[in-house]
Amino acid sequence: MRAISIDKDLRYKHYSEMSYELLSPQNVKPFFSKNASLIERSPLAFYKGGFIIMTLINFILLTWMNS
Known part of the structure; x- marks a missing residue:
């Protein structure tokens, strides 16, 4: 290329x-x-970042629903 x-x-x-x-x-x-996106350059970093963000969102929702 x-x-x-x-x-x-x-x-x-x-x-x-x-x-x-x-x-x-x-x-x-x-x-x-x-112009290559992050998922094209480093799929592992993309999915790790997504996992961390989703974990934080779930934790925030869990604490908000229990209070």
Whole structure:
């Protein structure tokens, strides 16, 4: 995706950068566009955040209903 990116600044500057990523993919971070949502970039962080928010809402509702 980096090689065919529309934004010139996101593309490889030199062939050696692309060659390195092709030869050692385990050392390369995934490429995401600037507008990628959190769920696309990091699904685990998205669901952890949602779980924490829902837990807090449930706790608040539970304490409000019991008072």
